[in-house]
Amino acid sequence: MKYILGIATIFIGAFAGCDRATPPGQADLVLRNGRVVTMDPARPEAEALAVRGDLIVAVGSEGEIDAYIGDGTRVIDLEGQLVVPGLIEGHGHYMSLGASLMQLDLRPARDWDEIIGMVADAVDGAGPGEWIVGRGWHQDKWDRAPEPAIEGLPTHGRLSEVSPDNPVMLVHVSGHGVFVNARALQLIGVSRDTPDPEGGEFVRDEQGEPAGMLRESAQDFARAAVAEYRSRRSPEEIEAELRRQVELAGTEALANGITSFHDMGESFETIDLFKQMADEGALPVRLYVHVDESSEVMAERLAEYRMIGYGDGFLTVRAIGERVLDGALGTHGGWLLEPYSDLPRSTGFNVIPVAEIQRSAELAAQHGYQMAIQGIGDRATRELLNIYEGVFAQHPDQDDFRWRIEHCQVIHPDDLPRFAELGVIFSVRGVFATSDGPWVIARLGEERARDRGYLYQDMFRSGAVVINGTDPPVEDIDPIANFYRSVTRMMENGSVFFPEQRMTRSQALASYTVNPAYAAFEEDLKGMLSVGKLADITVLSQDIMSVPEEKILDTEVIYTIIAGKVRYSGGK
Numbered sequence: 001m002k003y004i005l006g007i008a009t010i011f012i013g014a015f016a017g018c019d020r021a022t023p024p025g026q027a028d029l030v031l032r033n034g035r036v037v038t039m040d041p042a043r044p045e046a047e048a049l050a051v052r053g054d055l056i057v058a059v060g061s062e063g064e065i066d067a068y069i070g071d072g073t074r075v076i077d078l079e080g081q082l083v084v085p086g087l088i089e090g091h092g093h094y095m096s097l098g099a100s101l102m103q104l105d106l107r108p109a110r111d112w113d114e115i116i117g118m119v120a121d122a123v124d125g126a127g128p129g130e131w132i133v134g135r136g137w138h139q140d141k142w143d144r145a146p147e148p149a150i151e152g153l154p155t156h157g158r159l160s161e162v163s164p165d166n167p168v169m170l171v172h173v174s175g176h177g178v179f180v181n182a183r184a185l186q187l188i189g190v191s192r193d194t195p196d197p198e199g200g201e202f203v204r205d206e207q208g209e210p211a212g213m214l215r216e217s218a219q220d221f222a223r224a225a226v227a228e229y230r231s232r233r234s235p236e237e238i239e240a241e242l243r244r245q246v247e248l249a250g251t252e253a254l255a256n257g258i259t260s261f262h263d264m265g266e267s268f269e270t271i272d273l274f275k276q277m278a279d280e281g282a283l284p285v286r287l288y289v290h291v292d293e294s295s296e297v298m299a300e301r302l303a304e305y306r307m308i309g310y311g312d313g314f315l316t317v318r319a320i321g322e323r324v325l326d327g328a329l330g331t332h333g334g335w336l337l338e339p340y341s342d343l344p345r346s347t348g349f350n351v352i353p354v355a356e357i358q359r360s361a362e363l364a365a366q367h368g369y370q371m372a373i374q375g376i377g378d379r380a381t382r383e384l385l386n387i388y389e390g391v392f393a394q395h396p397d398q399d400d401f402r403w404r405i406e407h408c409q410v411i412h413p414d415d416l417p418r419f420a421e422l423g424v425i426f427s428v429r430g431v432f433a434t435s436d437g438p439w440v441i442a443r444l445g446e447e448r449a450r451d452r453g454y455l456y457q458d459m460f461r462s463g464a465v466v467i468n469g470t471d472p473p474v475e476d477i478d479p480i481a482n483f484y485r486s487v488t489r490m491m492e493n494g495s496v497f498f499p500e501q502r503m504t505r506s507q508a509l510a511s512y513t514v515n516p517a518y519a520a521f522e523e524d525l526k527g528m529l530s531v532g533k534l535a536d537i538t539v540l541s542q543d544i545m546s547v548p549e550e551k552i553l554d555t556e557v558i559y560t561i562i563a564g565k566v567r568y569s570g571g572k
């Protein structure tokens, strides 16, 4: 009788349009009794799905999917929870995320004094001469200004007092500057006589002495010293630490429902480690890795490193990223067409010279790589569109570039339609609108902030592809918080940052699923729940597409499934 019912179900399934390519047989995993949002226009919603091996074999109603349940099937009753395609972090820094989980987290600090206290505690536990590294501070997020202050930034005096012998490097939340103490300045040989490097500056006090802040390219002095200190460890110690970073970043991603991660820039050396770990089956999430090397080095090695779906689809290398044309708005580094409203002497910085980016773009076209370069200010975005347009014109034989511009925080209205025209992808961080919102109007002025800043809805309307992500470790990897910020533009202070640019919930979900799949040339594999796609699935505790706005943040990740395997389970 049971058998006959099974047959009947198959027929009903076939005629009801059950999305099924293989005949029912035992599935390895069935998710049932849920609300499945597939992102597949042919069948946008379902109640259940079946997985065999690493693929989805059926998506349908409860009755349709029951036919796939056998003795060896793991059946998960979702009790009405929400199933969405595995979430894709569209722009993050995988190894930095891992490293950040091993450093002082300065984000919760409410003022400069708290940071000094945290460093003082770290000094107590540090070895002689050991570098103390922290990250995540932002002067405009403090409850009160530091005293004394230069251009809103602290001076190193009291930091140097609590850590006289240990060099200290505190990375700005934007990653576009570091703050150091006297011992560090001494080690890197920076004094009042040191000229500012190209593309950066040493912030100085009234006497011309370095005050501690190293903006943009000036931070390289301190970063190089930390790297040099760390390189003195044994190769075994170094590899063990790198593997720990991979694991920590993976644990963090999985706990947040992330199944694929667009890693915006790693060296060939790090890619070698990823490859080795992919061979061992030890990569925790799927990585879409962008190469970050000089064009000189890339010219020699890009061809040998291009790999697609390596290690059972856990490692793809086919893009050039991280490389930054300009700096961040928080550090007055974003390259603008007109000067900063609150720093009229400056239009920001061109960090990596236009000519070098141009060379990288030519190499990318030559070797079949995608470009994903950071353009934050409206000048930077325009320069990048010009470079991309020029290279596309030189390669009329290629018609599927899908090149990206990262962040796109300030865009001149004349440049907005150029993305769709050129097929360039908007790669935005929804959460930046609300974390920058409280101070960015001072940087840009009200009118420019409204007309050119964080134009998410205009981007979708322009017809170009928009992808999302949080730039971890710059912001928490949390896709739920980012979804909430993207659809509400509600800032911590309770006001809404230009509500006309809010994403709809469908747009926000697309920006985490189908769109980043497309941006990685993986739309045949990922981004929607349909037959034949990879069984990369995220289960959430409640329906973020319909719960009241103020409830969205209560959502928990219940399961993170990659290739049909449950890699994280949480919730109550």
Ligand SMILES: [Zn+2]
Binding pocket: 091, 092, 093, 264, 471
């Ligand atoms: Zn980034």
